[in-house]
Amino acid sequence: MIKAFAVESGRLRPVDDLLQHKDEVVWADLLAPSKAEEALIEAWVGVGIPTREEMEEIEISSRLYVENGALFMTATLPAQTDSDEPLMSPVTFALAGNRLITVRYHEPRAFQTFPMRSEKVATGCVDGQTILMGLLEAIVDRLADVLERVGRDIDALSQDIFQSAETKAFKRDRNFQRVLQTIGRKEGLASDIRDSLMTLQRLSGFLGNAFVQDKNSKDLRARVKVLTRDVMSLTDHVSFLSQKITFLLDATLGMINIEQNGIIKIFSVAAVVFLPPTLVASIYGMNFDVMPELNWAFGYPMALGLMVISAVLPFWYFKRRGWL
The missing domain is CATH 1.20.58.340 (Magnesium transport protein CorA, transmembrane region)
Structure with a gap:
């Protein structure tokens, strides 16, 4: 499926037919594209679209590269983050001139909220570069929201461990089993978010260097720097949460030993x-x-x-x- 968008007065406008408005479209979002859809996009922008197997390769040279003047950047992003078992999958951002192409095989929340907000409010979208920056900022904001929820859940878990109201041993045993399961899920979620942030940190560094070499506007370079700092701060925060989860795991095992x-x-x-x-x-x-x-x-x-x-x-x- 292809979702195409054009820019009108600083807002995104959905386009029904890419071929009829190919000169106006600045963002093409490919969701689980077919071979025909990939061929259509390749003919439109003049560069090859990476396959799903190529997107899943972990070496940096396969995720961040330049081909025929187009920037290809792949990051691992989570979907279904309202649960403790997110779906992790790579997403490719291809910047070819003033056009942005995104290739994905799952539904991260930012790809739903960012177009909806940009249709209603002027977010400064004028070309593929500004759309890319706005989309990346929405992705980082979403990851920050997920980490805030994880932090609240960890605080509630800490109270369950150290301030349990249960006095009967068999009920405490059931609580400890539930706590251990919850700790395992929170650690898995934090680990997935950490992996995603690492790929975004590499992506922002690659994008910043590309903008400096192409002498893009100071505003874009400044937004990339802010994005990089936000990603680094979130990486530090998720490391703190992981340490806290490890402490709660040790504390839970210690409470079980005491029992x-x-x-x-x-x-x-x-x-x-x-x-x-x-x-x-x-x-x-x-x-x-x-x-x-x-x-x-x-x-x-x-x-x-x-x-x-x-x-x-x-x-x-x-x-x-x-x-x-």
Whole structure:
């Protein structure tokens, strides 16, 4: 599918037929294009469109390059970021003169919000370069929103770990299982955002050098510098969130160990408390002929009292030492 846009009074205007308005169109957005659509765009701009396999290559030379005077830049962007399992896929931005071509196989939110906003409000879009800058800024803003949500979720997770209201052990165990699953999802999301920001950082550096060499306007070069600083600040922030997630993981495992140690301590104390009564019962269970207590009238109550005292004394000693 091809979405074509022309510029009118600083706003984007959708174009139904690319061929009929090929001189007016400045942005062609290709979503999962067919071979025929790729051939149409190649004939329009005069440069080859990378295939999906070429877009997925990880070496920088295959993602950032110049061909026939056109700039090709590929970044990995997330889609479905409202969930903790985003869809990661590469997106290629091709800048051929004053025309922008984007090639993608998923639906990042910025590709929906940026055209809608640019249709209603004059965002300064006059050519492919300004559209590219506006689109990249919308992408970075969206990633910032996702990181803000992740930060709020991590804060709520921290309260669940350190301020749990559950008093029953089996409920706490279920909570810890849920916490571990949530931590795993948040770490996966943060890792995906970090990978996306790394590709955007390389893209902004490549684009900045290209704008300097082509002697573009100072405004565009300044916007690239601001974009690069924003990406770097978000990269630092996602690194902080990853460290916090790692801390919460260690804290959760520590809380689980404390719970397990508490259970083992209960069994250990029970074993120690019942050991002396067992000893007393074992002594009076021996079958010897000469045992004076067997003939006493109060022999049985005495044995029971001795067992109770031998159980209470260790328990009292443990409580006094603060071991319980």
